[in-house]
Amino acid sequence: MAAMVTGRLYGVGTGPGDPELLTLKAVRAIGEADVLAYFAKDGRSGNGRAIVEGLLKPGMVELPLYYPVTTEIDKDHDDYKRQITGFYDASADAVAGHLAAGRTVAILSEGDPMFYGSYMHLHVRLASRFPTEVIPGITAMSGCWSLSGLPIVQGDDVLSVLPGTMREAELVRRLGDTQAAVIMKVGRNLPKIRRALAAAGRLAEAIYVERGTMAAGKSTRLAEKPDDTAPYFSLILVPGWHGRTGAE
Numbered sequence: 001m002a003a004m005v006t007g008r009l010y011g012v013g014t015g016p017g018d019p020e021l022l023t024l025k026a027v028r029a030i031g032e033a034d035v036l037a038y039f040a041k042d043g044r045s046g047n048g049r050a051i052v053e054g055l056l057k058p059g060m061v062e063l064p065l066y067y068p069v070t071t072e073i074d075k076d077h078d079d080y081k082r083q084i085t086g087f088y089d090a091s092a093d094a095v096a097g098h099l100a101a102g103r104t105v106a107i108l109s110e111g112d113p114m115f116y117g118s119y120m121h122l123h124v125r126l127a128s129r130f131p132t133e134v135i136p137g138i139t140a141m142s143g144c145w146s147l148s149g150l151p152i153v154q155g156d157d158v159l160s161v162l163p164g165t166m167r168e169a170e171l172v173r174r175l176g177d178t179q180a181a182v183i184m185k186v187g188r189n190l191p192k193i194r195r196a197l198a199a200a201g202r203l204a205e206a207i208y209v210e211r212g213t214m215a216a217g218k219s220t221r222l223a224e225k226p227d228d229t230a231p232y233f234s235l236i237l238v239p240g241w242h243g244r245t246g247a248e
Contacts, residue, residue, distance in 0.1 A: 014026065027055060037105055039118045
């Protein structure tokens with residue numbers, strides 16, 4: 001009896017926003033795919049899809065995966081957990097249907113698929129069942145410190161990556177126990193993050209980056225930012241190395 005032939009799954013990192021920061025391997029995987037899947041807020045195409053515009057071959061099937069909720073419900077609420085788990089289950093089933101039919105599927109992931117990426121939730125549901133390859137992407141934090149020309153760590157510096165959704169007291173503690181930090185998931189958490197940086201004595205060093213590597217990307221010292229509004233694509237950098245030659 002012949003073995004069943006299935007499609008191949010690619011988890012494709014699209015990088016931080018600039019299409020020129022896609023890797024050659026990512027471009028190849030997208031070109032080979034029969035189906036292009038991507039996460040997005042309902043009614044939108046998503047940033048990952050915008051990055052690969054122009055790379056799609058004629059006849060490629062698009063599979064948008066629309067989040068049922070984003071910030072409408074607190075992430076720790078049971079309703080959020082139930083809805084988002086059901087969404088990932090249904091999304092994995094939709095992708096599995098294409099793979100079982102022998103189609104190659106590329107799932108786009110902004111930044112790197114295994115670094116705060118939604119792709120990983122499908123990976124753990126599908127990788128044991130179908131041939132899978134994860135293609136890393138340049139992370140948002142790497143793109144942002146490069147955009148800002150900001151040396152972030154050197155020597156024995158410790159870099160901590162902190163989600164802005166953490167409790168304020170925990171942010172303060174961790175900021176005080178590291179040389180450098182990247183604070184992700186800023187958005188509406190910016191007022192809390194600003195307070196935590198001030199309490200840890202790190203506010204003067206903090207650099208706010210908005211839409212890093214994208215067309216409208218910009219960076220500024222957080223202490224000089226006059227408001228506490230921030231889009232989804234923003235983060236904060238706290239450098240451990242301050243650019244001094246031979247710094248200790």
